[in-house]
Amino acid sequence: MRSYEAHVMEPGNGRYPGRVTFPVVGMVGGGQLARMTHEAGIPLGIRFRLLSDTPQDSAAQVVNDVVVGDYRDLDTLRAFARGCDVLTFDHEHVPTEHLRALQAEGVTVRPGPDALMHAQDKGLMRARLAAIGVPCPRNRIVADPADVAAFAAEGAAEGTDGFPVVLKTVRGGYDGKGVWVVRDVTEAAEPFKAGVPVLAEEKVDFARELAANVVRSPHGQAVAYPVVESVQVDGVCDTVIAPAPGLSGELSAAAQRLALTIAKDLGVVGHLAVELFETRDGRILVNELAMRPHNSGHWTQDGAVTSQFANHLRAVLDLPLGDPRPRARWTVMCNVLGGDFPDMYFAYLHCMARDPGLKIHMYGKDVKPGRKVGHVNTWGDDLADVRERARHAADYLRGTIQE
């Protein structure tokens, strides 16, 4: 018999008399990731407490125990943490120094700041991955447009000037925001205007993008989901195919090993998404890291034995992790972006009638053009069919097709 005595959480703050042993998870951030984490926490019987910017946020609409407050304020975080056995995150934006302060005061923060800072700061992430020998695109911090030109020249092949170059602010970017592809020194001026350090990276001529998602718990147990293909449109995730079609067993295993190594070496607790480039010559390079449930793992809600959300909760609570294996030959996720019509209810009805096996996940968000407001999952044996079903529903919900 395996003993878990070492990992059992202390009871919460006594707000639930008679139910002291099922712990309270506090999640900072009220977006759709928190919404779906709460959904996954309901069958687990845990308590879920939310720190949300507003009472209207996606997760705040569906969670019972909501604190409205500013995650940038240490006192707010401190008061919120008081009711929780463990603190975890819907986004990377909580200041690292606040997390250190909370940790010093005895709050259990998972992932902890020593790990999370690598998802918060792309410069730190690149330096650390280089130190542990993880292959990345050529990169360095650049000081100004002239330095960008120098960086480009360093990578120039015979007869080229090394442009285009990818520039990223080291903090605060997501979904293509905070990222520029610049074709010359003139275009390189823009990213420096925010006053945030800028990272230059070679523009990788990739064959496609992959994601290797793993979950790691404090006692060191880890599980790896199948490696997926991720298709981006205008810098925003559009489609995820699980598993990545035609990916060799070798490269798939290498990507999983890479993600497990990063999780272990950085001390990640919870879900880690490693976004990868698959190069045309069959290598993999790390693009980005996220230490929370991630868009590339939404397919697991309907396509895996245990979803990324359930496993993230199990990990931050140091519960044994759930089986990450797929339930279907193919699962496809397409994001639903807002279109020109603010009202999706007609389209939603139509999609349900057309495809009774379609799984729609709506976030309760106001529709704005280009905004992620939901996603759909489909599964089956025929990839072309599975993909077409998800594609159709996402396009119909957005309003880009009619029928």
Add this chain to the structure above:
Amino acid sequence: MRSYEAHVMEPGNGRYPGRVTFPVVGMVGGGQLARMTHEAGIPLGIRFRLLSDTPQDSAAQVVNDVVVGDYRDLDTLRAFARGCDVLTFDHEHVPTEHLRALQAEGVTVRPGPDALMHAQDKGLMRARLAAIGVPCPRNRIVADPADVAAFAAEGAAEGTDGFPVVLKTVRGGYDGKGVWVVRDVTEAAEPFKAGVPVLAEEKVDFARELAANVVRSPHGQAVAYPVVESVQVDGVCDTVIAPAPGLSGELSAAAQRLALTIAKDLGVVGHLAVELFETRDGRILVNELAMRPHNSGHWTQDGAVTSQFANHLRAVLDLPLGDPRPRARWTVMCNVLGGDFPDMYFAYLHCMARDPGLKIHMYGKDVKPGRKVGHVNTWGDDLADVRERARHAADYLRGTIQE
């Protein structure tokens, strides 16, 4: 293209500015069925409002929009309904006359009182099923113990006195409560003490119990889940096996047809569970009806394309129904009952470590001996193995086995 214009709900009470078209479902009753219905409603993007007896009830712990109040009070129901596009139920106990009053005032009640009264009153149910030709155990309303003896004598075979007889109060029973199996006229006194009409039924010498679960929407669409075997222990559901092992295609189809007929003829909207006896000579007789998500359908959360909870919501909103087909060869559900230990957290850890594919569903309820506090689902190709996994977890959580 199919038009749904006729079925679109009027927007809610405007409490969610900018999100008027996703409707508000109000559920009366804060038990685990409401908890799991809310869980299923999160991806649907609908609003879920709860009328709960206390703020500590199973569903009240996880729902954002909770009204605490007494469902037996018409004014409370009226105020609650004001914020909802449709009213539905976690239990059968709302007085029928209140539902009629609400309906008369324009509230959309699903299932409506004309259907629901057959799940509220066993006498009405038996009379109606007889009228539409549905096979039931021999039964009639009895006036006193002498009348019970007369009922028994009417069914006596050669050389017997017709006992034992099953007696049920026509209202208020569940999980074996309100049901007696009496062996003689002396024992027949007890059920009359409550002052509620008593129904006598023959004690069917059944081979096993089955359940046929269907979902029907107001526009008449209906789906049928696979017929399951339900194993009761001490009058409480213990195990559900989907599909019922060894059930002939003919009997399975007959059971589904029967349930669909009842749903249509009684005008049921939402989930209908038809509990059945399979007799030793290969007939099926209706035991009980429930017009809400039901314990015999909990396996659908992990074992069907669309769960009973999601389909109940889709039905009461008149949305197109989801695919009811199974995702695995076998799915088994076992209820987790409370044992002698109030703290299940150690056992829960152990079960997760032992079986990473186990799906635990906890209700957030205080542990009391014999009380349903959760259930587990397992699935796979080998029924003996799938059943053993669920059995083990339920027993370990209850504390009846150690290892």
